[in-house]
Amino acid sequence: MIRFAERFVVFFSLACTALLFFCIAVVTVYVLWRGLDAFSISLIFGGVDPLDALLGRRPVFDGLFPAIVGTLLLVVSAIVVAAPVGIATGIYLADYASPRWRVTLSALFDVLAGLPSIVIGLAGFTITIYLHRLFPGRIGPCLLISALSLGFLVLPYVIRSTQLALESLPATLRLTAPALGARHWQNIYRVLLPASTSGILGGIILAIGRAAEDTAVILLTGVVASAGLPRSLLEQYEALPFFIYYISSQYTTTQELEMGFAAAFLLLVLCGSLFLLAYGLERLLARRFVFR
Amino acid sequence: MNTVTDVITQPAFPAITGQRDTMAVTKLDTPLEKTVGNPFVEKPRMTCRDVFVHYGESCAIKDVSIDVAGNEVLAMIGPSGCGKSTFLRCLNRMNDTVSSCRVSGEIRLDDMNIYDASVDVVPLRARVGMVFQKPNPFPKSIYDNIAYGPKIHGLTRNKAELDEVVETSLKKAGLWTEVKDRLAEPGTGLSGGQQQRLCIARAIAVSPEVILMDEPCSALDPIATAKIEELIAELRTQYSIVIVTHAMQQASRVSQRTAYFHLGNLVEVGATEHIFTNPKHRLTEDYITGRFG
Numbered sequence: 336m337i338r339f340a341e342r343f344v345v346f347f348s349l350a351c352t353a354l355l356f357f358c359i360a361v362v363t364v365y366v367l368w369r370g371l372d373a374f375s376i377s378l379i380f381g382g383v384d385p386l387d388a389l390l391g392r393r394p395v396f397d398g399l400f401p402a403i404v405g406t407l408l409l410v411v412s413a414i415v416v417a418a419p420v421g422i423a424t425g426i427y428l429a430d431y432a433s434p435r436w437r438v439t440l441s442a443l444f445d446v447l448a449g450l451p452s453i454v455i456g457l458a459g460f461t462i463t464i465y466l467h468r469l470f471p472g473r474i475g476p477c478l479l480i481s482a483l484s485l486g487f488l489v490l491p492y493v494i495r496s497t498q499l500a501l502e503s504l505p506a507t508l509r510l511t512a513p514a515l516g517a518r519h520w521q522n523i524y525r526v527l528l529p530a531s532t533s534g535i536l537g538g539i540i541l542a543i544g545r546a547a548e549d550t551a552v553i554l555l556t557g558v559v560a561s562a563g564l565p566r567s568l569l570e571q572y573e574a575l576p577f578f579i580y581y582i583s584s585q586y587t588t589t590q591e592l593e594m595g596f597a598a599a600f601l602l603l604v605l606c607g608s609l610f611l612l613a614y615g616l617e618r619l620l621a622r623r624f625v626f627r
Numbered sequence: 628m629n630t631v632t633d634v635i636t637q638p639a640f641p642a643i644t645g646q647r648d649t650m651a652v653t654k655l656d657t658p659l660e661k662t663v664g665n666p667f668v669e670k671p672r673m674t675c676r677d678v679f680v681h682y683g684e685s686c687a688i689k690d691v692s693i694d695v696a697g698n699e700v701l702a703m704i705g706p707s708g709c710g711k712s713t714f715l716r717c718l719n720r721m722n723d724t725v726s727s728c729r730v731s732g733e734i735r736l737d738d739m740n741i742y743d744a745s746v747d748v749v750p751l752r753a754r755v756g757m758v759f760q761k762p763n764p765f766p767k768s769i770y771d772n773i774a775y776g777p778k779i780h781g782l783t784r785n786k787a788e789l790d791e792v793v794e795t796s797l798k799k800a801g802l803w804t805e806v807k808d809r810l811a812e813p814g815t816g817l818s819g820g821q822q823q824r825l826c827i828a829r830a831i832a833v834s835p836e837v838i839l840m841d842e843p844c845s846a847l848d849p850i851a852t853a854k855i856e857e858l859i860a861e862l863r864t865q866y867s868i869v870i871v872t873h874a875m876q877q878a879s880r881v882s883q884r885t886a887y888f889h890l891g892n893l894v895e896v897g898a899t900e901h902i903f904t905n906p907k908h909r910l911t912e913d914y915i916t917g918r919f920g
Contacts, residue, residue: 511765514752514757
């Protein structure tokens with residue numbers, strides 16, 4: 336009986352893993368297969384010479400290049416906003432907050448993590464309208480407001496992962512530096528934070544994925560179907576998820592739908608590369624901590 | 628009035644009930660009786676008077692008074708949960724990190740009351756260093772492990788001075804010849820005994836006056852233990868050492884004076900050879916002869 340139970344557990348967990356892997360493989364392969372016909376240099380750069388487009392000498396109107404750049408800018412600026420604030424808040428929760436505050440705030444941030452992105456989009460939209468009234472003609476829906484809203488959307492992931500990483504450090508490591516006379520902030524900055532790098536970067540990787548794929552927030556705060564490359568943070572922009580949404584709801588020919596699939600695959604590749612980058616950074620930082 | 632025998636029959640008694648690793652705390656706030664033997668010395672480095680430690684409502688240390696002399700090894704022994712580690716941690720205010728912990732009484736290092744409101748724990752912990760039960764090197768290089776303390780206390784002005792501090796500390800800890808060619812390798816890659824000597828070198832690097840050791844050998848094999856004990860004997864010429872240990876043979880080998888703790892009380896203090904050959908108190912005798920503990 337016990338042996339049967341053991342076998343059942345092994346079989347069940349293996350089956351679940353296999354099913355999940357199968358689903359991921361099906362989605363990826365299907366997207367790639369449907370979009371395969373649309374893949375070409377002109378999918379990205381339209382009729383413009385790639386070198387000219389990359390150097391910004393000529394604008395791209397009928398390719399995905401501005402959307403790719405827009406998504407990248409969006410992710411980077413959202414992380415630049417969310418990472419420092421999130422890590423600082425995580426440190427506060429793990430190391431300074433009183434137990435009651437810790438419980439209350441942690442619960443609040445968990446609620447924030449579960450907030451539908453359209454709600455955050457609406458909040459960003461409302462702020463945009465307010466700012467537009469305050470500075471008419473100068474501030475409207477733009478990259479900056481999208482980045483701030485997205486940063487807010489991913490903040491709970493960074494906060495909670497930082498907090499968890501710090502709290503799960505072994506108690507002996509926590510006491511080591513104070514026993515040598517380190518102050519609390521010295522302990523955090525020199526010992527605890529470096530030791531929890533991988534946990535914190537795990538949260539940032541989640542945040543990157545969330546910021547790259549979210550459509551609802553940017554839909555209400557500044558993305559448009561055709562804008563070219565943004566020249567500043569106060570301009571409208573294009574983004575891959577919005578292009579996918581737009582083309583799949585408005586397509587008129589099969590070629591356009593195929594472009595949507597190709598864009599979806601590009602978004603997957605983009606996210607994958609960002610994950611790899613974050614992973615590489617994690618390895619680099621971990622090594623630096625040990626061998627500095 | 629509680630007598631000694633009352634306490635022994637109490638169910639909270641850790642050694643009998645098997646709750647070995649839990650902090651035994653009783654509701655008895657009153658000391659059982661006077662400490663047997665003379666806990667005071669002629670020229671003390673640290674003096675502790677009427678020290679009580681409470682965790683919330685429960686009392687973990689009851690009215691303990693004892694001196695730590697210069698250039699001596701003072702061993703603190705007793706059954707699990709007797710408060711010896713708690714008391715050790717009072718000596719460099721490591722108990723400050725536990726929010727429910729309250730310490731009363733007076734502990735002086737030379738002429739400074741270390742629990743005075745004006746005392747900064749940072750220089751205090753540089754003067755009273757600590758070595759833990761489990762070797763706990765930072766996940767950094769051997770060099771950085773030693774350099775950490777001098778860096779945060781600003782003890783050195785340049786790289787050359789820091790190099791020198793690292794070298795002397797490692798030499799004092801008897802580790803220099805073993806690691807001098809691999810200072811850049813991670814400290815966590817050393818063997819358990821080497822790691823513990825690295826931790827001792829790290830504590831020495833900030834030039835402490837007193838070194839507290841909380842069961843420094845309990846995670847080590849006999850050979851590594853012998854090396855640490857040798858090292859303790861050498862270090863005594865320059866520092867005062869307070870060591871908490873479970874191994875009575877170790878206490879008898881390394882220490883000059885021994886203090887026996889029982890349920891938060893300091894039962895007996897005396898010269899080590901007297902405690903082990905001719906204990907005055909019945910509890911001490913029972914513990915030493917292996918009747919419990």
